[in-house]
Amino acid sequence: MIQKLIQNIQRTGAPIVVGLDPMLNYVPEHLQKKAYEQYGETLKGAAEAVWQFNKEIIDAVCDLIPAVKPQIAMYEQFGIEGLIVFQKTVEYCKQKGLVVIGDVKRGDIGSTSEAYAIGHLGRVKVGNQLCSGFDEDFITVNPYLGSDGVKPFIKVCQEEKKGIFVLVKTSNPSSGEFQDRLVKSLSADGGDRPLYEIVGEQVAAWGSDCMGDSYSYVGAVVGATYPEQGKILRKLMPKAFILVPGYGAQGGKGADLVHFFNDDGLGAIVNSSRGIIAAYKQEEYSKYGAAHFAEASRAAVLAMKEDIAEALENR
């Protein structure tokens, strides 16, 4: 699946992933109204509004981008009905040829991580049948529990040719609270280094057993909001694809991103969520209006693509 991601990036010329993280207040009034008329002001109504919103955006941008990243929390907030729409969104995007990165940030002790891995990337054995649950192409994984919480995901990736992105340095303001703490070296002659570097080294080690042609199936999440750390982590994990959230609404810009990429122009994929899916709410794209929200999203994708291409050319 890392090969398909790379092919998609090369075909579109856009190392971009659109975050399908639909807050209800991003969904234009007219879609909400129609869904509530059909299903009432219920979880099912909300989920239907989100689905119609997603579908229109996907249709409008799918030829421009290699991948999408639905954030499962935004669906989970609507309970089962929301998760049904998560699943429909995954399926619909795959039909359109997009790589689907489920942003689920799962991670637990071994046997439990295995169940998550099976549910999101693999197949579960029921009697004599193998059945798929959510069936994303990649998911994000939280490393706090250490190797035995991560390796079950890697095992399923090897079996199913899928991939993971492990949280290393997240994009949020307080990510440094634990991730930046200086950790003592285990060897007498080593210096102190921040925790995210220790985790980054493990990502490189985990990934070495699980290689595509040039990149590993085991990638990393490093926030666009921390370009200096991105530069260091790029070198520590040369074969890891980096999923870079935090572009746009969270403050990251194209110029901040150049060091997340390798010299081959690959190695990173930059996510924007709000900046794309709620573009029509920004002054820059307000001319589209709520009725043409998906066209605003398309314009925002084109602008993001150009911003990143320009930054990479000028590096």
Place this chain on the structure above:
Amino acid sequence: MIQKLIQNIQRTGAPIVVGLDPMLNYVPEHLQKKAYEQYGETLKGAAEAVWQFNKEIIDAVCDLIPAVKPQIAMYEQFGIEGLIVFQKTVEYCKQKGLVVIGDVKRGDIGSTSEAYAIGHLGRVKVGNQLCSGFDEDFITVNPYLGSDGVKPFIKVCQEEKKGIFVLVKTSNPSSGEFQDRLVKSLSADGGDRPLYEIVGEQVAAWGSDCMGDSYSYVGAVVGATYPEQGKILRKLMPKAFILVPGYGAQGGKGADLVHFFNDDGLGAIVNSSRGIIAAYKQEEYSKYGAAHFAEASRAAVLAMKEDIAEALENR
């Protein structure tokens, strides 16, 4: 909800939580067969088998215990059908007066953690209505993203009188890989301390704004398999209830647990999953046979209750 948890513990005299983590191979053949006859060897068939298994166990043990802890991964592996059974299990346990701890280990950047908090503990606004998603009483939370990833959960806990248990030192063999790493003090005169202590201190700080009568709504997860660390963390977080996984099948014993409790006999609740729900597969309880698996679970709860009570008396 922390008050209800304490009342339930005092009423039953058992600081015990039963982990409803049904692997399909725990579910007796006769239940699987019946479910597959009804729904085929499908996700729905598997979910139905799990539901019948859960229900029988809950009926058999609910008068003995204060709380249950369904592990959502074990349901998520069966996709939507599994999650429907997760929700039914939560509801059924609440009807029986049990406190429900959703073991979901969620955690993300601020706005995303808010969506998880709403989906699992709170209510989401749809038009003019407030709708509940999964509606557990407590959930477990992963702290890797720092304060702005945890505080949205605390905010919902304050609004809804619910609670969280934050992962501090997990029960798995490789939990030390990151959690035990020695971290440099931020002040010049401080010594180096393991990361789990730093996280534990934050749990105490987060919880101080969010107090029940004697314990905070913000608890911690500390594995039974690490009793020495439990002793230290008990003192670092005197007002935090500790959820203690790892008893039984993972190797923890009653005698290991005494230091997780405060002098008031409260402050900890010990989880057993496999050891209870798959008791009929152990030699000790094999006389019950698969047909009477729920009676074996009841016997295992009684034995666990006695083991812990004895350890607490002899401390």
